[in-house]
Amino acid sequence: MTDHEGADARFEKWDPGVARYLAASMADMAGPCLPILHALQARFGYIHREAIPIVADVLNLSRAEVVGIVSFYHDFRDTPPGDHVLRLCRAESCQAMGAEALVAELTDRLGAAPGSTASDGSVTIDSVYCLGNCALSPAAMLDGRLLGRVTPERVMALLEGVGA
Numbered sequence: 001m002t003d004h005e006g007a008d009a010r011f012e013k014w015d016p017g018v019a020r021y022l023a024a025s026m027a028d029m030a031g032p033c034l035p036i037l038h039a040l041q042a043r044f045g046y047i048h049r050e051a052i053p054i055v056a057d058v059l060n061l062s063r064a065e066v067v068g069i070v071s072f073y074h075d076f077r078d079t080p081p082g083d084h085v086l087r088l089c090r091a092e093s094c095q096a097m098g099a100e101a102l103v104a105e106l107t108d109r110l111g112a113a114p115g116s117t118a119s120d121g122s123v124t125i126d127s128v129y130c131l132g133n134c135a136l137s138p139a140a141m142l143d144g145r146l147l148g149r150v151t152p153e154r155v156m157a158l159l160e161g162v163g164a
């Protein structure tokens, strides 16, 4: 457990009982695993390692199957996010408009690559594959706010604006 874990007002502190209740309440849905994992991440900020056996047990899956799903989808994280979450689109349209150069520049400036959090915990960078904002590529999302025609300077200014 890190100092950051459970200290984030955006998310609830990890609670295996709540996680099991949540998973069980959604178990009868069609294709329940992904919605359950999304619900757990929305509630706790990430997929806690103890969530794996809970979801496996509730859905009668193996732990390996659940781990495989969590690691396959870029949306899921297995550690608590930083204070702010920056999602950078790396799909085709954004790539054509310089997304990879943007990713490289921001990785350099923030000291964190996609899939990781800056050492001061201020920002987590994630890759995402199409935000539905292709007309304004390259696109990004900062704390749920959709951004278009993104430049490193604009992202840095926005992060400064939110105190990151």
Ligand code: FES
Pocket: 089, 090, 091, 092, 093, 094, 095, 129, 130, 131, 132, 133, 134, 137, 138, 139
């Ligand atoms: S490809 Fe980036 S928003 Fe669609």
